[in-house]
Amino acid sequence: MNTRRLASLGVAALTAAALLTGCSTSGGSADGNSVTWWVPNWDAPAAKELVADFTKANPEIKVKLVETTADTLANKVSVALNSGTTPDVITELASRTQQYIAKDQLTNLDKLYTDAMPKSDFLPGTLADVSTGDKAFAVPYRWDNLGLFYNKDLFEKAGITEPPTTLDELKADAEKLSTGDTTGIGWQLGNSDSTILRFFGLAASAPKDPATNVDGAAHLTESSSKAALDIIGASVRDGWASKSSLEADSTAVRQLFINGQIGMYLGGVYDLVELQKNKMNVGTALAPGFDGPSKTAANGWVYLVPKASKNVSAAEKLVSYLTTPEAMNKLTLTFPARTSAAQDDRFHTDLAAPFAAQLSDHSIPAPYDPSWGKLAPTLFAQIQAVAIGQSTSEEAAKTIQQAADAALKGK
């Protein structure tokens, strides 16, 4: 009898152990010489080369790459950090870093900022997104914002000689371009993050009571929201922006542009590679604003080392390597976060120049306060509501303001 009881308990213990073992994920290993790095799929090819170089110089450290995707990254990182089963290094969006710092989920990486990597070498504003006080909890490696892409052939056909510099000109040009299967401009209204970042840039450039970013928190006003909604939402409703905007993300908008279905769009400099691959006769310019260039929200990508990492020391070694100017230059598709890494010719072409000028002279940091995340669904829904004619800009701006006030109060 005792033997049977023992056998039963043994089965229970083994089953539980097997299940718990089976629950292990792509998180870090307890092996001190192994580092798991979650890297976005667009960085994966270059990351593999960098890892090969790193392991050649550090044969005692084994690096395992796990590819992530933009759509699922925020959720995946949040779940991993909350559960405590984490990889050792994560490539994550800079604007999401503060929420992890607030929960004490990240390793303080201040010691990585040495003479070889001084904080003064980083672009202005990049470290603010990842720091609390004077302690930095991540290392930025790539920074970018938005500029205007326009189709030179379509412009010529419509008799437009110069890219628009103000929103009035943008609207006039878009109306001229909107003939047959072509529409003047396209927006990424099928993707929440892309939509609200474009909205925020326009709201921050509003002529009256512009929106501001105070310590990472977006402070909107009804007039600034209305001004932005009058452009993004109303352009779709009024027909000078493509109806496809409502179902398009960044990739789809770029494809519409390549197909000649839209004449202009606001995008990141990383799109240049794909546009040139398609032999587009493309032009770039500063983002048009209400009275001159518009501000656009600048954001970037950073390396995090979770506090729950089992191999902090090896992870820090990998991050140190990845943030050398050479490695940073190799991995970034936009502009490197360190000025010393931006010497390569590809950052100084005529087509890249407006994006560099936009970044240095006309950018505003993307909000990173948790209140912005809470506001996001309302913003996204209200912008769409204006675009489909369900709300006016005034009504939507009022709803957004109520939600923004509530989010700032922490309700």
Added chain:
Amino acid sequence: MLKRNRKVGFYLTLPAVLLMAAMTIIPVVSVLQRALSGNEAFGRLFTSPGFSQVMVNTALWTVLSVVGALVLGYFGAMILQSKYLRGVGLWRSLFLIPWIIPGVVGATIWKWNFSRDYGQINQVLLNMGVISSPIEWLSDPNLVLFALVIVQIWSTAPFVILLVSAALTGIPAERYEAARLDGANGFNLLRYITLPAVSATTALSALTLVTWALNAFTIIFVATKGGPAGSSTILPVLLYQAFQTGDESMVAVIALLQLVLSAIFATVYIRSMRNELEESAA
């Protein structure tokens, strides 16, 4: 001897019981505890301007997708049962494909099918001259939920085909022959023999489909993320949005609401299963 066997049986099932309990009771208690500790979220949820639209969407989504899957599933099962059909195994395998392929893949395929500019559906309708300009399936607030219901029906109808096919196979051929001798036509055979014989299967299928519909997320999120302007937001999508914004008390409250709705249908499901077992035993 019998007593000893019972004890052995008890200990052998104990690990599974404990694991099942841990995997079901702990999350349920956790949701309840979180929902009640953040009970201010009940007020916020019920008074939020979009809540009534979410509930209407959820009801429409559930009713249409369940009815659609049942009708299509019955239709498919009848076809598979037809004596004129050749290669039944091949057809059955083909019909099951939508149910087998991963939800994200299916949703992405349909997102492209419904695309205003690149979609096959618009292209076919334009070529046939049925429409003169592309339909905005996924960005017209009056159409989007119906378009997504089609996808849910497409992915769940094979389950009904499978269940109903099995039930139809169990109907003795003699019943149909006897009814024909009595002068029954096709409709009468369906009304008085086929449908009563598969009624228990229909009930079980319907209740499973309701549970799936109430928990559906992938199709909507991949295709529209609940938009435009909340036109395709149902409860699970709302829950995910609350999760994304870090509103944990709201997540718990929405999860509790879903739990209650699912529990109501689960109760009906279990009762109908019990009745079926009792009928079989009798």
